[in-house]
Amino acid sequence: MSLINVQNLNFAYDGSYDPIFEDVSFRIDSDWKLGFTGRNGRGKTTFLRLLLGELDDGGAISAQVGFDYFPFQVEHKEYLTADVVEEIVPDYQQWQFMRELSLLQVSDDVLYRPFNTLSNGEQTKVLLAALFLKEDRFLLIDEPTNHLDRQARELVSNYLRAKRGFILVSHDRAFLDNCVDHILSINRTNIEIQKGNFSDWWENKKRQDDYELAENARLRKDIKRLSEAAKRTSNWSHEVEKTKNGTRNSGSKVDKGYVGHKAAKMMKRSKSIEQRQQSAIEDKSQLLKNIESSDSLKISQLTYHKHQLVELDGVSIQYGERAVCGDVSFTINQGERIALSGRNGSGKSSILKLICGDEMTYTGTFRRGSKLKISYVSQDTSHLQGNLTDYARDNDIDESLFKAILRKLDFSRIQFEKDMSSFSGGQKKKVLIAKSLCERVHLHIWDEPLNFIDVISRMQIEELLLEHKPTILFVEHDREFCDAVATKTVEL
Known part of the structure; x- marks a missing residue:
């Protein structure tokens, strides 16, 4: 050791x-x-x-x-x-x-x-x-x-x-x-x-975050209450001070010693309130510094005019003489979240590309709905370069929405000025996912979307899919994500 x-x-x-x-x-x-x-x-x-x-x-x-x-x-x-x-x-x-x-x-x-x-x-x-x-x-x-x-x-x-x-x-x-x-x-x-x-760390973090949020709310109330009390005390002190040179209601002379003592007492109380208020402000400033932004994301998927979007019946895909997968049968129906599972090399990516419309040599029956709009997230991010504004324009997506989604996925504003080629692997994957979420389509197809993406962002994407229930076919090896999201698993 x-x-x-x-x-x-x-x-x-x-x-x-x-x-x-x-x-x-x-x-x-x-x-x-x-x-x-x-x-x-x-x-x-x-x-x-x-x-x-x-x-x-x-x-x-x-x-x-x-x-x-x-x-x-x-x-x-x-x-x-x-x-x-x-x-x-x-x-x-x-x-x-x-x-x-x-x-x-x-x-x-x-x-x-x-x-x-x-x-x-x-x-x-x-x-x-x-x-x-x-x-x-x-x-x-x-x-x-x-x-x-x-x-x-x-x-x-x-x-x-x-x-x-x-x-x-x-x-x-x-x-x-x-x-x-x-x-x-x-x-x-x-x-x-x-x-x-x-899991131990995450539970501890959630407890700490919940405590800080509650403490922050309490201190905000305290600061507001103390501010109002300080204002009242200041007004009272001002009114008492004015009586020094005046008379009592009875017409007798004012006891300046008494008034001075009362004013000093109020001043002391005012100072005490001010110190308590400052202490509460300092305590509040130490909170929430490590609470992660995990705002919910948005997706607005188009509704297809038929219940069934895609059908594969006994499909086998070949590259030259080699078959990459054989006898694959499943359907994609509206609202389903399908996890395509299998060992590496079993043909998962090939099935996704076939559905997306790539030219593939195959046997069996493959049907895809007419005028079906698909958004595809590939494994590869090497093509990403240039700035995010140009990327949004070139892909005909709303730049404001695109950048808002990236902000929710923990992009700092300074990242918006950088060339995408300098992004980390996880940041590049987030660009592809944000683009996909901005596209108005009937079906999302994501090929290993979570590679390099941090845990909190994975949870945000997980919550998005559970909340909005889009029709999606995806390949992903994160067990927790698949178990939470998939309504159906197709094993190759």
Whole structure:
């Protein structure tokens, strides 16, 4: 066991007036299994780069362990997997690596295949197994679940649960709950560490938020009451002071000593009220700083003139000689929220593209309603560049609504001025989802929409779909999201 110390960390990128971290201090035990959470753009990747020494931390970070990053950048993907592993861990014992692969249910023959022929899931498992062979290292695991199917996620989560000494960036609630024992959260104004899994942290956060909201409401009432009391006391003091040079109602002379004593007493009371009011204002200013904006989103879907929008009956899709899926049968009816499930490579994306109107070679019966309008969110965000105003105009969507949705998904106004190519992976995905929510269509088709998107935004999107009940077909491996949203699951 050793400590990783962060002391008075301040960091901003060159040329930016927007600091990522300000006077941040905390400690990490190198034996912890640490889940790392926070909304997109808050600095999770920046912090990992600071730990790796890729950015100047100004001497704020000290550690007695070295750091390794996942996913490891493989230079020669055409090499055999065994050679790739040897580049990562030069002195590894093959039997130890085989043991790790067996825990991840990966067959031994992957060692003798070129690394670039492995599936995304196999590559993820091989790199994790190799990096955990290293000794006296603290592993920085950055979103390993992206593009992993549900079964692979469960395998990797169980594997990590048996390990220790890592920071795990993931937005999959079930994945985090299964394999971490502490949560490191980047909040709006600070970074904090709590013991427990994600659900423990979330419950604590909700309790703290509820307390602060109630306390804020109480202090607002107190401040208003004290302000009115101060005003009354000031008026009374003024009236008493005027009687010093006057007479009593009886016509007798005024007792100036009595009046002066009464005025002083009122002044003292006024000062006391003023101090209490100032104290309440200061207490109020300390609240609500870390409460996340999670306003509800909006969707207005067109109503189709028929109950059934799409039908597939015994559909098989082929690429050349290879069949990617076979004998697929299901319908999409108005109001259904359908989760398309299956292992990676089972043809989910191909089915989505067929329904969207892409040219595909298929057999079987496929019917799509005439003049059916579809909004599609793809996995790929690499095409996003330029500013948001031009993007809204080019896609013929309402710019004000588009940006309002992005604001609700935690975009700061400064992001609106930036080029989309500089956005984080999660922010790019939010652009695609916001665009889709602005489009007036009969059917939404989303292909792994939640990749890279933070937990709070996932919950907002989940609530949106449950509240407005649009017709949607989606592929998503987040178990909690699918269980909450889907009215029907189609397994390939």
